[in-house]
Amino acid sequence: MMLNALYAYAQREGLLEDPDVELLAVDALIVVGSDGRFLSLTPTTDERGRGLKRAVPRIPKRTVAIQPGFFVDNARYVLGWGGDAAKAKKNPERAEAFQAVVHVVAKETNDPGAQAVAAFLSKLEKQLPKVVEQREEWTGEERLAFRWSGDEEGTLVHERPALREAWARRRGAEGVGDRAARRMRCLVTGEIGPVARLHPSIKNVPGAQSSGAALVSFNEEAFCSQGLTQGENAPISRAAAEGYATALNHMLARDGDRRYRQGVSLGKDAVVVFWTREPDPVVDTLLNVLDFPQPAQAVHFAESPLRGLEPGEFDETPFYAMTLGGNAARVVVRDWFEFSIRELKRNVLGYFEALRLEGRRERPLSVWDAVRAVEPPGARGIPPDLGTKLIGAALGGRPFPRELLAAALRRLRVPDKDDGASFLLHTRCALIKATLRRPPHGIKPMEVSVSLNPDSPEVPYQLGRLFAVLERLQWIALEGVNTSIKDRYFGAAMANPGVVFPRLLQLSNHHLAKLLGRSKGSARWVEKLIAEVMGRLPPRGWSTTLKLEEQGQFAIGYYHQRQDFFTRRDED
Known part of the structure; x- marks a missing residue:
């Protein structure tokens, strides 16, 4: 079904109107005269160094065997030239194979353009220095095509009618390309x-x-x-x-500033692509909210088209998506989705709802935001299956993976010093909330509110609130610090509160004493808040350790209380 849906998409989009050609980037044109004389090497790259895409004869699938293209190929085949030009790394076998194809076709068709290219290649050894000096560096991967001076500007040799017919004959003939095909x-x-x-x-x-x-x-x-x-x-x-x-x-394929025309990156090792059986704007909308979302587009998606069409009586058009990764010479299909647009809308709405958390209201969280927020420091990237499971939660309505909870908690232990620290904190806590509310099968879902819940009976949640209050006390008492208790103690307090909180409360006494000397009102307010949170903790003493889900509740409690401080400040 997967290959069938892809083939149907190619037919629908007109990608197979001429099955003998494909769109590939051409880096430069070799312009030759009728006598085969080299005239110029014309680059076709844009300001970003990307070659202009042209319809060229399909390049054969190459493994170890030498298989030349049809009047278009890389510099190793066309010129026998690759690598550092100064070292003159030549590839005579490839060049000879390419020349053999050109000479056969030129003799077969008597086409003047093909004969001009054949004449050029016959004198290649003499003209090669003139060609290579036109470009500073040669890797051998530059894709080259030919233009005959007798043609109109813009017409390439392989586009001439006689050569197009010759190529179609070669492709259609049995024994060419698939010599032993059954x-x-x-x-x-x-x-x-x-x-x-x-x-x-x-x-x-x-x-x-x-x-x-x-x-x-x-x-x-x-x-x-x-x-x-x-x-x-x-x-x-x-x-x-x-x-x-x-x-x-x-x-x-890359499309402007977007890395994939119709896909979303899931970290360094995976990508998801999606399409519909019939053209539908939901594909473009998904791209705008799952990958580098724009605020207006994301809000429009989450509120207007989805909520307005939620009944979905006429949204039965099939939707397809597949998650891909690479393993050297093979493409790995990590996941496959197939359902109606109606189900897709319901699933994506549920995804945004699970992530909804007070603060950062300008747009819902995209998959790109989530992946970036839990990536470990350095260049390792997230595990491939984590991004796959996350997109499964977004598109397929599946549970959020427990590995996501662990990754988000792990990243909360590492202080963020850049300008995006507040957004990253919000994103990680939103992922934690979603995982607690929609956990994997076998784990009991937890009720987690969108904003502060002072009456929550969960001890880890109240411990997180207490940590946020103590952090606020330190900030007010010392009028700002370079290294806060969050930077030094957050990870330890979240995992082993029984060890850390006695030390933090001892420090808070010094902070309260300092604050009393400057602002009695602020000191009493903080002291009252500490007493209020402490009153909701059980009298049996501190919890020694917290499990993974309990650490998630701790993080949410911390975030809710911290966000409440900012909300109060804005209101004041």
């Missing part, structure tokens, strides 16, 4: 025909090779059976294979 029934289309032995690569998948990785591949004997080899073990026609790969590459 005729089998396609699992996607249901039609009988030659199957794709090697499937196109999927690019821009985090964790996979930069050159692309395969979603379907069989490259070891252990993966094969019944005498079948490679793609024959999962028979999919060439058209269907190119269709699902084109659809994924289209959604995973």
Whole structure:
């Protein structure tokens, strides 16, 4: 069903109008004269150094074997040139294979553009220095195409009618590309025909090779059976294979400032892409609230279109999403979603509701916010399955993972000194609240309020409130500090209150004495608040240790009380 939905998307979006070509970035054009003379190397990159995308003949799937493109390929194939130009790292085998294709097609078609390119390649050894000096650095991965001086500006050699027909013939002929392909029934289309032995690569998948990785591949004997080899073990026609790969590459491609055209990053090792069977604005709306959300768009999504259409009588259009990660040369499908837009809206509303917490009301929390808030310091990133489970809670209405609770608590123990510390605190506590309210199966849900609940019977919650009061007392008494008790004691107090709070209360006596000498009213107010919170604690003494969920209640109590202080200050 997954590949079928991707193939249908490619057909719907017109991505397969010409199955013999694909949109790829071309970095430079080699302009040649009719006699094969090199005229210029014209770069096509934009101000960001990205090549202009053109419809080019599909580049063959390459593993170890040398397989040249059709009049378009990288510098290693076109020029036999790669790496540091000063070291003259040449690739004669690739260049010879590319030249052989050009010469055969030029002789077959008698096309003047093809003959000009063939003449240029015949004199490549002599003209190569003129070409490479036009560019400062060569990696060998620069994609090059040809333009004949006799054509109109903008027309490339491979776009000439005779060459397009020649390429279509080569692609359609049996024995080209899929030389040993069997005729089998396609699992996607249901039609009988030659199957794709090697499937196109999927690019821009985090964790996979930069050159692309395969979603379907069989490259070891252990993966094969019944005498079948490679793609024959999962028979999919060439058209269907190119269709699902084109659809994924289209959604995973960069689009302006957005890393993925139709996907959301889930950290360093995973991405989720989504689409609908029929065009629907919900896809664009999801992008605007799950990935770098804009305040107005997020509020509009969370309040107007979803709440206004919540009955969803006419929202039965199927919605699809898949979470992808990379493992070197393979693409890993971590999760798959399939339900109606009506169910999607209900699930996303539930996601935002579970995360709703007092403060930061300008927009709901996006998945991107959540991932960024729990990433450990450094470049390690979050575990791949954590982002997958989080998007499952957002799109699929599933429980929030317990690992998310642990990650958020772990990050609360590390002080944040930057300007976004307040937002990160809010985000982590919102994730903790959501996990407590919608925990994994087997764990009892907890009632957690959106704002301060002074009457809560939960001891960990009241301990968190007490810590916030003691922190406030220190701040008022010392008129601001560089290192607060939160920086030094928060993690220990949250895990082992019986060890830490006696020490904190002893310090609070010194802070109260200092505050009394300056403001008796403030001192009495804080002292009364401490007594109020202490009165809600059991008389049997301090809890020695708190479990993970209890630590979450502690964090929520701390946040609620701290937020109440800010609310009071704003009102005053």
